[in-house]
Amino acid sequence: MIERIAEFCIRRRSWVVGSLAALTLVLSWFALHIEVRTVFEDMLPSRHEYVKTHEKFKDTFGGSNMVTIMFEVPDGEIFQPAVLEKVRTVTLGLREVSAVNPYQITSLASKKLKEVRASTAGIETRPLMWPELPANADELATLRESVLRNPLVYGPFVSKDLQATLITVDFIDREVDYAKVFSEIRALVAKVDDDSVKIRVVGDPILYGWVNHYVPETINLVAAALGLTLVMLFVLLRTWRGVLLPLLAGVVSAIWALGICRLLGIHFEPLVIVVAMLITSRAVSHSVQIVNRFDDELALVPPGEGVARHAARVALADLFRPGMLGVIADAACMAVVALSPIPMLQKLTVLSVVWVSTLTISAVILTPVLLSYIRRPHGTVHPIDLAPPLRRILDFGVWMATSRFRYAVIGCSTIVVTVSGLYALNLKIGDANPGSPILWPESTYNRDSAAINARFQGVDRMFIVLGEDGKEGLVKSNDVLLAMNRFQRFIEAQPEVGGTVSIADVLPVVNSTLREGNPRYLELGDTQQVNGSLMGILDSVSEPGDIDRFADNQYANGAVTMMFRDRQGETIRTAVARVKEFIAQNPLPEGQWQLAGGLIGVMAAVNEVILSSQIEAVALALLVLVVICTVVYRSTVAGMLFMVPVIISNTLTFSFMAWKGIGMNINTVPVAALGIGLGVDYAFYIADRIKEEIAAGSTPEHAIHQALHSAGMGVIVTASVLIFSTLLWWGSSLRFQAEMGLLMAIWLGVSAMSALFVMPSVIYVFRPAFIFGHREAPVLGRLRPAIQPV
Template sequence: MTENFANWLIRFRIWVVSLIALITLGFGYAAQDIEVKTVFQDLLPSDHEYVKTHNAFKDTFGGSNLVTIMVEAEDGNIFQPRVLQVVDHLTRELQKVSAVNPFQVVSIASKKLKEVKASTSGIETRPIMWPDLPQTEAELQELEEKVLRNSLIYGPYVSADLSSTLITVDFIDRLLDYETAFNEITTLVNSIDEPGVVVRLVGDPILYGWVNYYLPETINLVLMALLVVVALLFILNRTWRGTFLPLLSGLVSATWALGISNLIGIHFDPLVIVIAMLITARAISHSVQIITRYNEEVEQIEAGGESSGAAALTTLKELLRPGILGIATDACCVAVVALSPIPLLQKLALLAVVWVGTVAVSAIILTPVMLSWVKHPRGYAHPFNVGRLLHWVLNLCHLIVVSKTRYVVVVWTAIVLMVCGYFALSLKVGDANPGSPILWPDSQYNTDSAAINDKFQGADRMFVVIGGDQPDLVKKPEILNAMQEFQRFIEVQPEVGGTLSIADVLPAVNRTLREGNPRYEELGETQDINGELLYMFEAGAEPGDMDRYVDTERANGSVTLFFRDRQGETVRTAVSRIKEFIASHPLEEGEFKLAGGLIGVIAAVNEVILSGQLQSIALALLILVILCTVVYRSSVAGMFFMVPVVLSNTVTFSFMAYMGIGMNINTVPVAALGIGLGVDYALYICDRIKQELNAGAGDLEAIERALHSAGKGVIVTAFVLIVSVLLVYQSSLKFQAEMGLLVALWLTVSAFTALFVMPALAHIFKPSFIYGDRKIPSSTTEEKHEVVNEKAAA
């Protein structure tokens, strides 16, 4: 079947190339309109319990797209006209930002932060500063005293040293576009030019806005990597066909993938550019393998007077099996990611499967068909011959594999596997370090985040809902007391800077009604008393004032937790302690519901990744075993080719643990694709050994030919791609830099395994799917001596 298919492709090569060119033009036209953006809803596992709670209450208690702005006075405190003017200006202008929820803009300059006063003349609820700014020293002093005696403002919105104040703004999620929000808010903040006043800015819309901001830089790095690929291919291959055909393969593959993605409605997330580079690298790799084999075949065939088409035909027939198997392995392993309930991963998996699938056309079919027209060059494009160096390296590989050193290689590989496996167990799920792992620690976003967390209770929030379907349930003493107990329990965790709920508000109102007597700073003993206190607080309220605390029916209340970081361990500890409290404090009426806000969403994503990661890896390995078993008709083949995959993944995971790179929503696809990446090189070399043995070569001769042919392609491809992806390490996006480093490590381990470990294992164990059942002819004196010694021992 393989031979018939190869003959058909070469016979109708004009039609084949014309059809591929026509389809490429069509997909290229479609690819022009593909959207490059991050969609927040795609990040959420919609069926998860926490996300359901988040979606049900986000419009009331605050979503996960909250933006926090800190206005800091470098000299003195914030109670200066020039500082308060900045706060007031930002508060008013933020309401004009696209998709902002106007009822969720909160600061000391807004209507939302109020003071309740009580005296013999009545009860009065007024905004603490709105609408007029204090100007005189007496007015400024009065404002400071208001802040200091209001626990809902002093701490949550004004720092303990009075040098900073916060402005928080939330968005209507369905209308939010990260890039638009980022541009409008940063433009507003950058317009502040007040000496001695520093404005800091954090929040997911800002974070992903920075990702889009660095997109031109990322594209430039990709173009630089492409130029490096061109230069290295030209130097190493010394021919124009060896330079441009791999690039043509990558270009056709990328065009098809982006065109198909746009047609089926999949957008391109800026953070997956590393994935795109990795898949394009696979296309280049397969193409280089084909060109290397073609160069070998064309020398033999042209010496016999045949055309280069015969060389292309032989190359296509011999490499179709390992090439298609490698592509199928890549596609199936990354398809496993689609089992995740996270839409972003599902769409990314579909994009990756399509992209990997196009490599079968762009590299395995198009490259040998194009080579069928190419004449063997009578000279080279430049005089620098690195072939001798490659030949020396491959001779070294052969010497190590066929000598007694092969046992040392296998033993050391087993030791490395065990040591790295031990360290890989410490790989963290979720963010492994404070701040955002997408950006470098010294980036403006992470420095702003650290400054806000240092001054305040925490920039990232989670809300836990307590209540039920019964109206006015939150007014009951049992519910309010449960809130207070829960807050005291969870605030013991150091990473939780503080909490806020209606149970904090009502005691303050009760004290105010008693002319400030601290003895009465407590909750009401009955539902009616608590209802009266709540009525007093909201007497002068406007729409949205109570949204941070209770819903409109007063059936559900929220406890907002402020987090100083979003590390995976911090989030897991908090969720575990919340569940511990719920289990030990059952409610007669109502229930606790986890968990909304940014930290709630992160907790859901981390739990999905933690529960599904091991299953995904196991399933991907199972798919690898099945594919290899079917293609080579041997269960041993499936187990044999697990070696490079397990080794490359274990080494990479241990390196991630060492570097503090967590397994999160961005790194999971790279890990899944790496499973397929780990086996490609080994497939080409082992399949070539099999071909040479079937052609009658001896054991050592077959290994030598495989290394000098397929092994040469492995070295060229690995070196070119490692150098090119390392350029991404210069990115301002820490995530992309780290993923480039991981890909380089993956390629290095995969190449080493293919060149040393797999031939050594094949030579030692002589698996039947490679060697067959026939007796292998001895190729060296060493082998003959081994046979003699074995007979003597017998």
């Protein structure tokens, strides 16, 4: 069948090229119109308990797209007209930002922060600094005293040293456009930024805005990596076909993938450009293998008419099986990610599977068809020949596989896998370091985040809901208020939780105010009647929206909001475990606890999904790989054999991730899944060439020699080119891209080393039957002189 496919493609080459060119032209229009954006809701596992709670209450208690802006003075206090004017200007300006929730803007200059006062005339609440700024020194002093008296402001919104103040603002998740919000907030801040006050801005809209901000730099890195790839291919292969055809294969596969995904309505996530580069590298790899095999065939026959067509047909026929097997393995291993309930990963899986599948056209078929058109295939374009030193490396691989040293290779590989596998158990789920792992620690965003966390209770938030729908006034009950109070004291014992806030913090302020500010009464009432009265007084003097941060309109549900100083996976898991521990030990007589909303609640859900599914996903990807190899080679031994390079490359890579503190999160999971398929591609070419030579009557030693000097040369060329080009990503301003580029280089390097030095030794020692057990007669049209070992 493979021979017939190869014969048809070469015989009907004009029809094949014309059809592919027409389809590529059509799909290119759609590819150019694909959307490049980040959709927050796609990152949420919608069926998870925490996400359901978040979606239900985010408009009341605050969503996960909250932005925090800190104004910090280098000397003195913030109670200066110029500083407060800046705070007011930004607070009012935030109302005009796209997708903003106007009821979730909180600062000294908003109506949200109020002071409760009692007098003979009654009880009143008055905004601290709204609608006008303090007009003179006396009013500034009054504002300062009001802040110091209010525990809901002094600490949470004004720093303890009075040198900084916060503005918090939330956005509507389904409408937020990170790039637009990022640019609008930066423009608003720029209007008041005159270097007299340090202004710091953090939050997920800002974080992903920075990702979009660096898209031009990312495009430049892609261009640089592409340029280096072409230069190295030109130097190593010494022909224009060795440069242009792999480039064409990568471009065609990208056009087809992006065009098809545009037709399916799938957008392109900026962070997944690393996955795109990884898949494109496979296109280059497959194409180079075919070009290299084409050159090998030319070396066996003298120049003449039809030589290029014959060599192209042989290259297509001989590499069709390993090429297709590599494509199918990559696609199948990536498809496993679709089992995750996270929409972003599901959409990315579709994009990746489509992209990988296009390699069957762009590399496996189109490359040999175009090679058949070459008129003078025996020439080279420059005199630099690096083949001799590369052949010495391959000779070393042959010696390692066929000498007694082969047992040492297998033994050392076993030790390395065991040690790295054990160390890989230290791999963390979720973010492994403070700040965002997407950006470098010295980035503006992470420095701003660290500065805010140092002065305030924490940037990132999680809320826990107490109550029950339909039970109006339940939050006013003594049981719920006391449970909130106990829970806050319990959870604040965790160092990473900088503070908490709830309606149980507001009532003591009212209680103290009723008694002329006596601090002895800065606590909840002794009885339910007292607390109910305090709640009623607070409700009577509040305006619509004042209580939204603490309870819903019917007081059926209330929230305890926790502020976190970092978003590391271990911090989140510890907090969730402590929350569940408290709930188990403190059941409510009425109502229930509901976990967990806010950014940290959503991240907890994502981390739990990854933690529960990652081991299964890796195991399933390995099983899929075994099944594919078993079916293709009709041998269960083949499935087990090809697990060797996969296990080596993945245990070493995962242990490196654990060593460097790279966590397994929503961004790294797709790279890890694709890495399973990546780890075996090179081994397919080596093993299949050995099988082919054995079938043609070669000795095992000669078969390994031929395989390494043919397919092995392609492995060295593609691996070295792709390793150096991916290492260019280390210069990215996005830490995630830099680290993923380094991981790709490690995967490629280990996979190549395993294919060149470990797999031949394993094959030579164990002599699997699917390679050595059957001697087939050479197929007509594929007879060629044997190359004697050098």
